[in-house]
Amino acid sequence: MRTVGSIGEVTEQKIYAAAAELIAKRGYEGINLRQLAKDVGVQVGSLYNYISSKQELLFNILNGVMNELIDAVKATVLMEYTPTAQLQAFVKLHIQYHTNKLPAVVIATSELRSLEPENYKKIVRLRVEYETYLREILRKGCEDGSFTIENVRLCEYAIIGMLTGVCVWYNPRGTLPINKLTNYYQEFVMRLVGAETRDANARPTVVRAKAVARR
Amino acid sequence: MRTVGSIGEVTEQKIYAAAAELIAKRGYEGINLRQLAKDVGVQVGSLYNYISSKQELLFNILNGVMNELIDAVKATVLMEYTPTAQLQAFVKLHIQYHTNKLPAVVIATSELRSLEPENYKKIVRLRVEYETYLREILRKGCEDGSFTIENVRLCEYAIIGMLTGVCVWYNPRGTLPINKLTNYYQEFVMRLVGAETRDANARPTVVRAKAVARR
DNA sequence: TCCAGTCAAAAACAAATGTTTGTATAAGCT
DNA sequence: AGCTTATACAAACATTTGTTTTTGACTGGA
Incomplete structure (x- = not known):
């Protein structure tokens, strides 16, 4: 009917x-x-006109959102010219996607374990690609002296964790607007990577004895 | 039988x-x-000699581990005398619990949503208590000039996110030993809070125009 | 040796869940 | 108007799942 x-x-x-x-x-x-x-306003069986299984539903959601994320990185982040600008753009993008925009993004970090092996591999591959963009930014920033990072891989994980954590507490209907939030986190990340400040008077961030002298 | x-x-x-x-x-x-x-080596029904429901199982696990965490904070972190030392101890504790020690800790952050309302309230209360210890450390550190933080609450979230994120990728059987990992993350957190360095020659971390001048 | 209490197997149940099938109406093209 | 395809309903099925009940053997103490 x-x-x-x-x-x-x-x-x-x-x-x-x-x-x-x-x-x-x-x-x-x-x-x-x-x-x-x-929720859709339809009978159970009708779902199967569009999906072949519950698992496929999850996979398609994750696949779609990961590709969307990657495209967004290419379109905005990689367009910037300096590692610092790229990093700022990355933070902005990641936070935007993890707050307002897509409930699907949240799933992309928490529901990987529910994917069947084959699907799991595919999504993880996309995830790795996404995170590699960040890592490359960090690496280049170290090379040209914009950042001071001892262990790039760990720093990458730290940043991802910090940014992704936002979606567990952020409330879009709260008093903190996203752009304010973004600014704060951009600053956190700049500190984390030991970024040079634009303030010419300030010395580069030196952190304990371990910090590597630049230049 | x-x-x-x-x-x-x-x-x-x-x-x-x-x-x-x-x-x-x-x-x-x-x-x-x-x-x-x-896994236990027992029949299904026999579980009910020890639990009254699956939900109770989850609650008891979370309740136990959160109390354990809080006790550990009191026993180790709060024993330190300076905000910096306390923060370092907090990082160490949090990472220890989120890697080797307890699979239960992982649950404490990811399975809250599966708690029934009454249980949810109780566990969240413990979680808030735990995170308040961190916030207090940050606040005191700002007061005495050890840290430079614009928004303590956000910084707290950033730290928690960063540290908790460790458990999604860390492999205890990998090549990175926990104490090394801990050291790196302690450094990350020190940067994040704009901690004063022990190196007397270094200026305090100044981050862009927004940074608040201390003293 | 006997007894009370402990502990676990075995079977069963009702509810929930992913999925399939058959059918019927609407839409759109010829 | 007639025909094909698209779309959804309704019902049913086989499993899975949390939970309860019953039974009986083991344990430790009197």
Whole structure:
């Protein structure tokens, strides 16, 4: 019994939107297709006009959002000319995606374990690519003296963790606007990488005896 | 039919240990009691000699580990005399607990959403207490000039995120020993809070125009 | 030796869950 | 108008899952 005004494409989009939101809230294993169907406004079985399994639903969400993230990095971050500007842009992008924009992004970090081996590999590959962009920025910044980092890999992890952590507490309807939040975190990251400041009077950040002298 | 050599206390410990490990790996919703029973080496129904529900299992794990964490903070971190030393100790403790020691700690950050409202409140209360210790350290450090932080609350979140993120990638059987890891992250945190360095020649960290002049 | 209490197996149940199938109506093209 | 395809409903199925109940053997003390 086809419903009046039903359009496949619209239903599909609704399904993925509702699924992302639901999974972000309760986790992949924590949701059931009946609840999803209810949110979409459709019967359970009808979901299978658009997906072949619950697992595929998760995979498609993750695959879509990771590619979106990577495209966004290429379009905005890599367009900047200096490591510092690129890093700032990266922070901005990552935070934007982890707050307002997409509930799907949240899933991308927390629901990897629910992917079947084959799918897991694919998504992790995208994740690695994404994080590699950050690492390259850090590496170049060290080379040209913009940053002072002892262990780039660890610094990368620290930054990712710091930024991703935002989505566990940030409330879009709170008093802290995203651009303010972004500015604070940009500053945190600048400190973390021992960035040169634009203030000509200030000495470069020197941290304890370990810090490597530059130039 | 009681099994030979069966001791209640031992079985109970086995159950909680196995449950923590399983949940840490697959998530609360992702595990089933039959798998747990198998890991323990017991029949499903027998679990109910020790728990009254699956939910109680999760709650007891979280409650136990959060109290353990808080006790550890009191016993080690708060014993230090300066904000800097306290912060270093906090980082060390947090990382220790999030790597080797307890799979239960991992759960404490990722499985809160699976708690029923009443239990959720209780655990969050403990979590808030734990994080308040960190915030107080930061606040005192700002007061006495050890740290330079514009927004203590955000800095707290950034640190927690950074440290907690460790448990998603750290491999205890890898080549990076925990104490090395700890040292790196201590340095990261010191940078983050704009800590004064022990090197008398170095100027305090000044970060862009926003940084607040101290003294 | 006997007893009370401890501990776990075995079986069963109801509810929940992912998925399949058959059917019927709407949409859109010829 | 008629035909094909797209879309969704309704019902059902086989499993899985948390939980309960019953039974009986083991343990330690009197």
